[in-house]
Amino acid sequence: MKKGKTAARGVSADTRIAARNKKTILEAAIGVFTAKGYDGASIAEIAKRSGLPKANVYYYFGSKETIYRTIIGDLIGEWDRALDHLDPAREPAEAIAGYIRAKLDFSRRHAAQSRMFANEAVHGGRFVTRKDRNHMxxxxxxxxxxxxxxxxxxxxxxxxxxxxxILLWGATQYYADFDVLAKSHLQTPRLGASDFERAAETITAIVLKGCGVVLPGPAAQRGPSRAARLRG
Amino acid sequence: MKKGKTAARGVSADTRIAARNKKTILEAAIGVFTAKGYDGASIAEIAKRSGLPKANVYYYFGSKETIYRTIIGDLIGEWDRALDHLDPAREPAEAIAGYIRAKLDFSRRHAAQSRMFANEAVHGGRFVTRKDRNHMxxxxxxxxxxxxxxxxxxxxxxxxxxxxxILLWGATQYYADFDVLAKSHLQTPRLGASDFERAAETITAIVLKGCGVVLPGPAAQRGPSRAARLRG
DNA sequence: TGAAAAATTGACGCAAGCGTCAGGTTTCGC
DNA sequence: GCGAAACCTGACGCTTGCGTCAATTTTTCA
Structure with a gap:
């Protein structure tokens, strides 16, 4: 859209300084966007958080929208990693369990981005490109x-x-996106590793059993998966 | 906070005109807040949507925050209705199935508010009062x-x-909160009754079986529930 | 080392937004 | 009908915020 002569230099390789500053700005921006949403975020605050003057932020990114889009785009590619667990060659039990764990782990480690994406989706995905949409x-x-x-x-x-x-996505995202609610329900000041562990166990148990996933191999334990243990 | 002499009259019963205008304003506000988030929403736009001059909006609601809080507060009470299904006197199978259906139904009918609440939670629940929090x-x-x-x-x-x-909440909220993603995944321009129906069936089947819910009574237990067939 | 490229920055123009106010009009109770 | 309360509204003050610019400093590299 805009194209001031000092706009971000697009494709050309970043110098060391440029790379460092861009990273700093994006990290600060994630924090601000997460807390305030797109419209609520101000470049001034992003600048302050990154310790750079506002004009310098504009030197690297031509607009607020550019910063936002960059973060969203980067994130979408990351979801794929968790999905790699759902490999058709694997046994569904371990594949699904692996996916649930990876997804929760990602939500935990990248809670801010997760919330940013949630926010974006809630508002209709205004800034998700057609390409990203198709990819998903x-x-x-x-x-x-x-x-x-x-x-x-x-x-x-x-x-x-x-x-x-959708069930898997919804259940796993909750802990990052609605962190404040989860903390309240679980009555803890902060969601810790054990909370995520318990979440993984619960979701995995319900989904595997609920989908009648057959446990593989010589493993003895096979539970009442298929034969719904209903009284006769 | 502010208390201009023309601030909303708080507790005193509304006249007919006041009731009508407040309702109009709140409805318009839901639309704007849903689309833009708290910070992104402007009173001017709310005013325009409700067909009233901006100053008139301020006549009924002292501030943007008051409008927002009113909507959030109203909504929280509504969740309880769906939860009534989880009555300990009922059989878990029908109670849980009823809850899932009621929750999805609510999400569908009040998608805008659902999204507003999601947005609020994502941003840390800044405007959820201590009282509402405790209630939840x-x-x-x-x-x-x-x-x-x-x-x-x-x-x-x-x-x-x-x-x-959390699993139930997450799975059921998804269809309202992340409507744009659900539409994309289900490849439909609009989520219709049949989509919600299918969602209810799938979630119910997985959760009931996954939690080992025993089907009650002499009624013939229909195997793996109504085994969700694969789509075309 | 010296000139071009990259990076930095204070100040500014302009628009949008919040909330106010004074003064007008309509409605309501009696 | 009449006075008070409720309602309506155009215009304004002030703040915040986006994006720009011109001028300066630092880095790069031939």
Whole structure:
């Protein structure tokens, strides 16, 4: 849009100073955007937090929107990592458990970005590019096929894969996005490793059993997965 | 905080005109807050949407914060309705199924407020009063006890009740809060009744089975619930 | 070492937003 | 009908915020 002569230099490789400053600015921006939302965030505050004068922030990023988009774009690529766990070659039990744990772990380590993304989605994804949108859809559909393949192989119930995804996403995001509520419900001043551990156990247990996931191999424990233990 | 002589008249009963205008303003405000967030919303826009001059908005509500708090406060009371389903006297299968359905239904009918609340929570609940906070916690703990009672009675597995709650909340809120993502994943321009129906079926099936909920009565237990079929 | 490129910065123009106010009009109770 | 209360509103003061600019300092590298 804007293109002042001092606008960010786009593609050319960053010098060491540029790389450092950009990183500093983005980190500060994540904090401010997370706390205030897009509209509520001010460049002045981002500048103050990063210890640079406002004009210098504009030197590296042409506008507030550019900073925001950069962060969102960077983040979307990161979700993929957790999804790698859903590999069709693996057994669903360990794959799904791995995904849940990775997703929770990511939410915990990158709580601020998670909240930023949640905020963005709540407001309709104004700044998510068509490309990012398509990427997310493609990945989702690809992984949905994995669930279907497992079901076809008799390794789990034929659950609607998209809604299952939503359930997994919703349950795991909660701890980062609604941190303040989770802390209240769990009556702790801060969500610690043990809280996430317990969350992982609970979600994993319910989902695996709820989807009738068959435990693999010679493992003895197979629980009442398939044979719904209903009284006769 | 502020207390101009023309501030809202607080407790005194509203006249018919006051009631109508307040309602109009709140409805307009919900739309604006939902779209832009607290900081992004401007009184001018709320005024324009409600067809009243800005000064008139200030006549009824002393500040932006007052409007916002009013909406949030009104909403919190509404969650309780869905929770009424979790009555310890009922059988867990139908109680939980009823709760899931009621929660999804609420999310669907009050999507804007749901998103507003999500936004508020993401930003740390700046405007949720201590009282509202305590109320939510009390209600949650009370209902957690219901799950525990069912488990003690052998009607379901001893699942961590708080984390189960979070799973249910997260899964059901998703459709309202992250509407834009859900539409993308489900490849529909608009979430319709059938989408919510399918969501309810999937979540209910997974959670009931996953928590080992025993189906009650002599009624023939229909296997893995209504096994969700795969979409076309 | 010296000139070009990169980086830094204080100050500024302009727009939008919050909340106020004074004075007018309508409604309501009696 | 009439006075008081409720309601309405255009205009204004003041602050915050986005993005710009011109001028200066620092870094790079040939």
């Amino acid at each position: 859809l493609a990945v989702t559909l690809e992984k949905a096929k994995v669930f279907e393949a497992w079901a076809a192989a008799g390794k789990m119930d034929p659950v609607d894969p998209i809604h299952l995804f | 916690l009390a209600v949650t703990l009370e209902k957690a006890k219901v799950f525990e009672a069912w488990a003690a009675a052998g009607k379901m597995d001893p699942v961590d009740p708080i984390h189960l709650f």
